[in-house]
Amino acid sequence: MLSNKQIKLINSLHSKKGRKENDLFLVEGEKSLLELVKSDFSVEFFxxxxxxxxxxxxxxxxxxxxxxxxxxxxxxxxxxLVTNQVGLAVVKQKQFNHFKINSPYTIVLDGIRDPGNLGTIIRICDWYGFKQLVLSEDCTEFYNPKVIISTMGSFSRIEFTYVDLPIFFKSHPEIKKIGAVLNGENIHTYSFPENAFIILGNESNGIREEIIDTLDEKITIPAFGEAESLNVSISTAIIADNLRRFILS
Incomplete structure (x- = not known):
């Protein structure tokens, strides 16, 4: 039987403050729970x-x-969740304090605020085999329950770090910065460099100006219809697919 202390703990993990103070987060839903126990995350209890x-x-x-x-x-x-007929887990957070870029290509997010978008991007990165994610300090929290649910378990396979992007980029001068914008080179004909940060920006405003000014190259997903824009997670999937095709070609 759950104690009042445990119930209070679970309820506290609904908030960012509670998650930070306890260094814990919630995993909810059957798929995520099954993925969780295949990972090396430490589970407090189910x-x-x-x-x-x-x-x-x-x-x-x-x-x-x-x-x-x-x-x-x-x-x-x-x-x-509005309804939960399956279960949840209270899980110890992972902090990748010694995060080090270990792949030629890394997805970088600038100001992603919507938890559903972040969760979907994490799932896309997992699908395409990009196992590291760099986030600006104002991106939404990785351990937000809505993010975790949206990943469908992929959260357990992605390393991440929150950084001051200008400082982070200066510390990696050897890696080219490729930004997804509206006026870049057609991604369908673009040749990626040997290593790169692939940068995607905020849902409403795109990549912030101070980052735009530091980009080495710009890429664009061309439109063939009349839609004004693409959701950032859809854009991530299209770019990841084109990048994976380029790597395999």
Whole structure:
């Protein structure tokens, strides 16, 4: 049975302040829980709905963490979701304090504010095999529950760091900075350099001016219809696909 202290802890993890103070975050939903136990994240404990016998068996085989069983009604009250009929986990945050670029190409995000967009971008990076993500300091929080849910478990396979982008770029002068903008070179005919930071900007304003001024090259996803713009996560997927094609060519 969950104690009042544990219930209070779970509720505190709904807020950024609570997550930061406790160095913990929530993972919710069957897919994310199954991906979680395949990772090296440290789980404090699970909370499952009482009808989740198959999931209970699966998690108990793969994790030593204690599993609490509650009613669906209580689970939903504890969850950040409107309804949660499966379960959640309280998990220790990872901090990549010794983050070091280890790939020729790295996705860099400048001012991404929407948690759903960030979560989808994390999932896209995982799909295309880009295992590191660099975020400006004003990007939304990686461990936001909406971000974690949107990743569908991919959060467990991505290293990340939050940085002051101008300072970060100055510390990596050997890596070219390629920005996704509206007036760049057609990505369908573009030849990527041997190594690069691929930079995508804020949902409304794009890459900020101080970063635009430092770019080595600019790329554009050409439009063939009349839509005014593309969602930043869709743009990330298109760029990642073209980049992967270039690498394999």
């Amino acid at each position: 909370v499952l709905a009482e009808n989740q016998t198959d999931l209970l068996h699966e998690l108990s085989l793969k994790s030593p963490a204690y599993i609490y069983i509650v009613s669906e009604e209580q689970l939903t009250k504890l969850s950040t």
